[in-house]
Amino acid sequence: MAKGGTKRGGRTEWSIGGLVVVVFCLLYLYRAPIGFLDVLELKTYDLRMRLFGGELDEPAVAIVAIDQESIAKLGRWPWPRSRIAAAVQKLKGAGASVVGLDILFTEPEESSGLATLRALREQFTRLGLHKTAKGARFSKAMKRMAADLDNDSRLAGAVKAAGNVVLPFVFDMSGRIPAIKSAPPGFITRNSLPAGFIPRGDYPVEPLSASDLLPPVPAIGSGAAALGHLNRFPGRFQDGVDRWEPLFIEFQGRYYPSFALAVALAHLGMDTGSLRMGSGPEGEFIELGPAVLPVDSNLGMLVSYYDAEGAFPVYSFFDFYYNKINPDAFRGKVVLVGITDVGLGDAGPTPLAPLYSGVEREATVVENIIRARTVTRPWWAMAAGLAAIVVMGLVTTVVLSRLPAKGGAVAALLLLAAFVGAVFYAFALRGLWLELTHPALLVVVNYLAVTSRRFWFAEEAKQVAEVESGEANKLLGLTFQSKGMLEMAYEKFKRMPVDDEMKGILYTLALDFEKKRMWPQAYDVFEHIGDASYKDVAARMERLKHIITGPGARPEPRSAAGDTGLITEGMERPTLGRYELIEEVGRGAMGVVYRARDPVINRYMAIKTINFDGVEEQMIPQIKERFFREAQSAGTLQHPNILTIYDVGEDSGLAYIAMELIEGRELDKWIKGGKRLPVKEALAVAAKVADALDYAHSKGIVHRDIKPANIMVTKNGVIKVMDFGIAHVQSSTQTKTGVVLGTPSYMSPEQVEGRKLDGRSDIFSLGIVLYELLTGHRPFKGGNITSIMYNIAKSDPPPLRSYNQSLPECCQRLIDRALAKDRRRRFQTAGEMSSAALACIKSI
Known part of the structure; x- marks a missing residue:
């Protein structure tokens, strides 16, 4: 073909380019069927965040971390609330601008000593013993001791006295309506905004709605300077990565700010009543005094993460509690107190790290709001992405139809680099999230489609000749066989003449089919050998014929439902995965247990097949996925009183666990x-x-x-x-x-x-x-x-x-x-x- 191609070839390439553009436009507009493209776009967004997240020269937020060291030295979590109260007092004394306790206090702290002391004092009073002089002194002493044991009161007093503490609460977002739907406490609602916060008109805003609320203990929460919800929604994106913050959630007709927003407003000397909502060329925003904070239609914002390591000053709670930190480190700063020990569960994936503690995430959002710095996806981003697909498709089609393969590759790479650079530039300087995946992938697919069409006919004869040659078929067949792709291997071997060498190869293949209990395929391979006197082919064919056609025959018994017995007398020892099954040692409702051997390391073990018989058919994939996940987790357990799990897998639809082989009852x-x-x-x-x-x-x-x-x-x-x-x-x-x-x-x-x-x-x-x-x-x-x-x-x-x-x-x-x-x-x-x-x- 000439460089520019014939007129007919040019028309064909234009047709291919146009078809690719149409397909990608449909994929872009109707995303549901092709979820992997959206996941890929999210990964490119995370890459942009890692590259351009930036550093903080003078962060407004500091973190007092409840870390592993603090828990090891001060005792297991949760600590007595008197300790948190002392921390609040210390931070107030150090001149912290705002103290945000990233800790939920939804239930009173239980103290058996306090309950006993109160009951004793009530009994003492009921008996009239407090009326004597000594009794009165004893009663006052009991009252003082009760106050010392009442950690909730001590924390409530510290919160109220500090006057700058922000507390979190959580909403129930399940949608279940509680039996008794009561109004939230007044100390919660005073931080909320009425429905009129969203102006009437063309504002396409629909905040998330909650069905119930779990407030802090009233004695503690009523003294807080402000409160905010601590709900997070990593499930908003299908890969579960936390990229979004709901600044407001609607509950019973009012809008409640997030914990991070409440903290930031307190630092800025503002409250929720001073917020105003507006609309501009790039969408809706919330006015924070002279600054504006872009929001989406759910009154949320994309979180702009900073460098994963060292973005904020983090001080160990133990060092802070025992005055090892200079108090000036907290003066004038927002101080968040929260858990960084990921073992306690308050952590999740972010664009920067697979595990990012909740308090560091809250610190990031607070810093975003204070600096009015975030990532936006404006209303016109969807149209811009569609336009980019059309333009990139037309340009690549025009260029590729006029250039040879190598020249087209260079041109496609340059075009792709220019587009990616423009998208990254918009993100780095303007904080705009523009579509990258669909237009960029279109360039690659268009190049491959046009180029493949050019060389298809020229290369087809050569490729067919190579694949159909005898040596190539044998090598391909042996490769397929080594990878367990037995039927594909047989397809290649059937094209070969059956000489002595091929008989040996086919005999080995038939034995592999026997090990997989694929009786008809094994019989077919023995029959294809065409020599009943070769080794024990005749005897094996007779046994296979009896298994396949005999009474109660079960040619291929493996299934998701369960294992009805894998070992057949007179046949090759079957395998599950790479493990060779030796004998059955037990069976029960959950499956069958075999004594087995790992041929790679020559280790004997027990193999247990898992029976899914009785599980609703549509639930089997979900239950099986959970089984593999939990069995893999259990495989990490190494304890002398726990049966060790070596491996978990699936072979031909049959799930199994490889575990330690022990003798006992x-x-x-x-x-x-x-x-x-x-x-x-x-x-x-x-x-x-x-x-x-x-x-x-x-x-x-x-x-x-x-x-x-x-x-x-x-x-x-x-x-x-x-x-x-x-x-x-x-x-x-x-x-x-x-x-x-x-x-x-x-x-x-x-x-x-x-x-x-x-x-x-x-x-x-x-x-x-x-x-x-x-x-x-x-x-x-x-x-x-x-x-x-x-x-x-x-x-x-x-x-x-x-x-x-x-x-x-x-x-x-x-x-x-x-x-x-x-x-x-x-x-x-x-x-x-x-x-x-x-x-x-x-x-x-």
């Missing part, structure tokens, strides 16, 4: 038929299991299905907790009528009631196991599943001594606390339960 076999363990032995088992659970909980993993069948005692007497990461599959398994399979005897009340679970649910289940080990009976019984579940949620178990009079009192105390219906009254960690069990052993 499950705990339910030891107590079968009402048998019970000796007291010390039962307590030792509970202590070991609790120690394992405490370790798992510290990694953020909850078992959800602690029961005797999931606890194994090895031949050496070692306790092993099994089935981490797969309990939700059992809980998701349902019959066609929707009835949950399995017994609920070891569930916690929150499991029965469908509430969110944490480690305390496992503690309750372990308490049931210990009760059964000590007595030979389960604590909650019933004639059916419904009555058992009711007793778990509402009834107290019979005392231990009603079954075994010899049990010590410490066992009853341990059981009472572990089986408390209110999880706040249980052991708060499994480590506490382990310590209590060991202490009971020592006392016996």
Whole structure:
């Protein structure tokens, strides 16, 4: 073909270019079917943010961080609120402009000592003992002690005395209407704006609406200088990255500012009543005195992140609390107090980092508002993106139709570089987010389409000749076979003459098909060899024929539903993934367990297939995805009392877990038929299991299905907790009528009631196991599943001594606390339960 192409070729290239432009315009306007382009655009936005986020020369915000060091030295979180009160007083004394407590105080701090002291004082007064001189002095002393123990009052007093503290609250955005819809407290509403804040007219504004509100404790919140919501919406973007701040949320006809906005306004000497909303060429904005802050139609803003490292001065709470920081570091600044220890959960992904603490994120938004610096996506950005697609498509079509392949590549790269540079320039200098992905990708696709068309016919004959050559087919087939693509390998091998070398290759391929239990394909390959006397081909074909056509034949039994048995006598040992299955060692409702070998490192292990039989068909992908995610997390657990998980995978639709191979018996076999363990032995088992659970909980993993069948005692007497990461599959398994399979005897009340679970649910289940080990009976019984579940949620178990009079009192105390219906009254960690069990052993 000539450089410019024939007239017919030019017309064809114009047709290709026009078709590409039309396709990309449709993809741009109707984004839903092609979500990956939007994700790619978000990634380019994040790249722009990382490149041009900028540095802060003199940040207005400083952070007092509740970090790992502080928690290690001052004790586990949450701390007594008296400590927060002391921090507020110190910051006020240091001259902080505003103190923002990025901590929720939605519930009173519970203190058993305070409750006891108040009850004692009431009884003292009721008996009239306070009327005597000594009684009056004693009553005043009790009052002083109660004040010392009332941390909420101390924090409330500090907040009110400081006069510059901003507190957060949260909205319920679920859309569920509460049973009693009451107005929020006055100290909340005084920070809000009426509906008239949005002028009537053509303002296309629709703020997010909340269904309920969770305010701070009134005694604390009423003394705050301002309050703001702490709701975040990483789900606004489909990749879950936090890029957006809702400056206002509507609730019961009023608009409530965000925590960051409330903090920034307090620093600027403004309040919400001084805000005004306007509209300009680039869209809506909020007036902050002489400055303006662009907002979108939901009254939100795109967060402009600064450099991830060192954007703000961060001081450890421990160093600040013990006066190791110069107070001048806080003078005149906004000081945010919040958690930076990502282990406590207040962290999420941002354009700059996969984990960014919540308080640093709030500091960024506060700084954005104070400086009126943000990223905007103006109303005309959509039209500009569409125009860029059309222009870039036309230009590339014109240029490529007149240049050879190399010249066209250079021209396309220059055009692409110019466009990307213009988009980056608009972001860096004006803070404008303009569409990059669709126009840029169009240039690449248009070049590939036009160039491919030019060389298609010239290269086709050469490519076909190369692919169809015998040696190429053999090499391709062997490559496919090595990668497990057996059917594609067979397609290549069938084009080869069957000589002695090819018989060996085909024989190996047939054995690979047998290992994958693909019986018809294995039979077809043996038949293609065409020589029944070659090795044991005739015998293998006979066995395969019986399997395929015999009674109860199941040619390819692997499926998402489950495993009905993979090992077939007389056939090659089957494989799951890379693992060779040796023998079946057990089976149950969840699947089949095999003894297996990893041929790569020659390690023997157990392989457990996961049975999804009974799960609603449309739910299988969702349940399977969660299974892989949680099993991978459980694979990180390394503890002597937890069964080690080596690998998790899927082969031909069958999910499996590769785990440590141990010999022993499950705990339910030891107590079968009402048998019970000796007291010390039962307590030792509970202590070991609790120690394992405490370790798992510290990694953020909850078992959800602690029961005797999931606890194994090895031949050496070692306790092993099994089935981490797969309990939700059992809980998701349902019959066609929707009835949950399995017994609920070891569930916690929150499991029965469908509430969110944490480690305390496992503690309750372990308490049931210990009760059964000590007595030979389960604590909650019933004639059916419904009555058992009711007793778990509402009834107290019979005392231990009603079954075994010899049990010590410490066992009853341990059981009472572990089986408390209110999880706040249980052991708060499994480590506490382990310590209590060991202490009971020592006392016996």
